[in-house]
Amino acid sequence: MGNRQSRREVLTGSGVALLAATLPACGWAQEPPKRKLGYAIVGLGSYATRQIMPRLKDCEFAKLAALVSGTPEKLERYGAEYGIPKTHRYSYANYDSIRDNPDIDLVYVVLPNSMHAEYSIRASQAGKHVLCEKPMAVSAAECEVMIAAAKKAGKKLMIGYRCHFEPYNLRGIELVKSGFVGRPRVITSEHGFNAQPNQWRLDRPLSGGGSMMDIGIYSLNAARYLAGEEPIEVSAMESTDRKDPRFRNVEDQIDWQMRFPSGALASCVSSYSSNHNAWRVVGTDGWVGMEPATGYDGHQMWTRKGGKTEQVTLPAPPKNQFVAQLDHLAECAMNGREPIVSGEEGLRDMRLIEAIYRSAREGKAVRMTAA
Numbered sequence: 542m543g544n545r546q547s548r549r550e551v552l553t554g555s556g557v558a559l560l561a562a563t564l565p566a567c568g569w570a571q572e573p574p575k576r577k578l579g580y581a582i583v584g585l586g587s588y589a590t591r592q593i594m595p596r597l598k599d600c601e602f603a604k605l606a607a608l609v610s611g612t613p614e615k616l617e618r619y620g621a622e623y624g625i626p627k628t629h630r631y632s633y634a635n636y637d638s639i640r641d642n643p644d645i646d647l648v649y650v651v652l653p654n655s656m657h658a659e660y661s662i663r664a665s666q667a668g669k670h671v672l673c674e675k676p677m678a679v680s681a682a683e684c685e686v687m688i689a690a691a692k693k694a695g696k697k698l699m700i701g702y703r704c705h706f707e708p709y710n711l712r713g714i715e716l717v718k719s720g721f722v723g724r725p726r727v728i729t730s731e732h733g734f735n736a737q738p739n740q741w742r743l744d745r746p747l748s749g750g751g752s753m754m755d756i757g758i759y760s761l762n763a764a765r766y767l768a769g770e771e772p773i774e775v776s777a778m779e780s781t782d783r784k785d786p787r788f789r790n791v792e793d794q795i796d797w798q799m800r801f802p803s804g805a806l807a808s809c810v811s812s813y814s815s816n817h818n819a820w821r822v823v824g825t826d827g828w829v830g831m832e833p834a835t836g837y838d839g840h841q842m843w844t845r846k847g848g849k850t851e852q853v854t855l856p857a858p859p860k861n862q863f864v865a866q867l868d869h870l871a872e873c874a875m876n877g878r879e880p881i882v883s884g885e886e887g888l889r890d891m892r893l894i895e896a897i898y899r900s901a902r903e904g905k906a907v908r909m910t911a912a
């Protein structure tokens with residue numbers, strides 16, 4: 542995809558209206574909220590402290606209320622920085638006592654993958670709404686227990702699929718849905734980066750797997766939201782250099798194909814040894830594509846139809862993807878609606894990930910059965 546500034550399609554007035562229409566909103570069943578709901582952030586690592594915590598001040602319906610960490614120095618440092626009183630700072634040992642803190646309405650689990658299920662379930666049991674990072678857990682069985690726990694508590698469960706709140710990705714979904722590309726035939730979705738050694742992502746007991754569990758899930762989720770239908774068959778192939786000390790017990794590259802009921806095929810890449818961040822939907826009449834597609838910022842989108850390639854430029858949204866995601870759960874908690882990326886969405890991806898691993902292992906296609 543070329544970056545042709547002269548062909549830039551700058552969406553102005555109507556673009557803003559369109560964007561507002563595509564951004565997810567819960568709507569108020571009764572009246573707007575009287576107070577912002579409070580998030581407890583669980584796990585004060587890179588994503589929580591660099592991307593999430595700084596964004597909470599920009600939320601309309603949510604705020605930072607509490608911190609949970611196993612490292613007292615982090616609780617002290619971030620507690621002071623964000624003005625979180627000592628009464629609202631928790632260790633993993635006394636985590637369950639968040640139950641008694643009425644300032645905590647929502648819990649955001651930003652821990653290594655294999656800890657997602659336990660800390661989400663404990664939050665549900667403490668009577669809190671949960672936002673859990675992707676991948677939802679490390680198995681479909683764990684996802685099912687998480688969904689049941691939230692249901693039993695009568696609380697919401699949402700998964701941190703921030704791209705569902707990112708305007709370019711939403712525009713892509715809308716373009717495909719509106720028939721811009723004609724009948725979708727081929728979706729390509731590639732995500733990967735060069736993994737640094739010595740981190741939990743490369744340690745199966747904490748990560749649950751390699752690139753697929755971390756970055757590959759973006760390829761999978763994008764293919765699904767762009768197709769607008771669920772795959773019926775997957776076929777995968779893995780390539781891992783087991784002599785590379787990074788890949789002692791997790792996979793490096795795993796590529797797979799998915800067949801959709803309409804006949805469209807998706808071809809997906811997941812890698813811990815090469816950089817990719819792109820998707821493209823090619824249909825009978827044209828295509829729409831993005832590169833970079835699913836990062837924190839810098840999204841670029843192109844379309845091609847009738848022999849003309851154009852860059853799509855959208856106006857800055859009132860809320861970026863992080864703020865919109867954080868506000869969405871708060872809104873849903875307040876008005877009783879289901880999050881657009883609920884536990885069921887995380888479970889769908891996890892079932893497919895299990896099928897992808899199985900296909901690569903057994904060397905044959907796996908048909909998806911209805912849940």
Ligand code: NAD
Nearest residue numbers: 584585586587588589651652653654674675676701703741
């Ligand atoms: P990180 O290593 O920076 O942070 C992990 C945190 O968990 C650290 O604070 C660490 O102290 C804590 N922790 C508790 N017990 C631990 C243990 N036994 N081993 C290792 N760490 C332990 O990782 P991160 O990049 O912040 O990722 C955290 C989660 O967020 C992951 O599930 C990841 O997939 C997700 N994530 C999502 C996005 C996104 O864009 N949605 C981006 C990055 C990470």
